[in-house]
Amino acid sequence: MAGEVLVRRLFAEHGAALLAYATRLSGDRAVAAEIVRETLLRAWSSNSALSEDRGAVRAHLFSALREVANAPADPLEMLAAVGTLPPEQREVLNQLYFQGRDVKEAAASLGLPAETVKSRSSEALRRLREAVAPAAEPTGVS
Known part of the structure; x- marks a missing residue:
């Protein structure tokens, strides 16, 4: 339950910016939504930088989003x-x-x-x- 609350809070605070950025990277809003979902799940799993100030959390999320969006496939x-x-x-x-x-x-x-x-x-x-x-x-x- 706490994890769900955290992910909802992260999405409420940063979701729009993450989705806009992911859409620019992927060129497809549906793909972007999946990238944001995966980014928030990874952030929730790692939980390391999420107790920092809002700006640091956003920077961490954008960094994680770039990793998700740029994951190479064979x-x-x-x-x-x-x-x-x-x-x-x-x-x-x-x-x-x-x-x-x-x-x-x-x-x-x-x-x-x-x-x-x-x-x-x-x-x-x-x-x-x-x-x-x-x-x-x-x-x-x-």
Whole structure:
């Protein structure tokens, strides 16, 4: 319960700034929300710098967020994971990340509503994160 209160307090105080920064880094708000979630969970787990003043806590959180956002994935593992995605999700990722199109442009190119492009992208990225997550890394808090 205390951990939940701490995470809620951290999110209330720093969540908007963390989400804005993560969105700039990732270019995708759904991915950014996952990055912020992981950042807050790591902060809660380490709990080391969280008793310091508000500015130090924010600096610690931004540092942790950069680590989460920049965690490299093995390219071959990522390629294999992309190959397991359904074709419609692969095509959306291709449009957004390899063709450099925004959601509206990808939607027009694919003949889909923008919301469909967003949901397919979000689901594909979630599946890729799960596929390349190290087996030893915990996926949740018990």
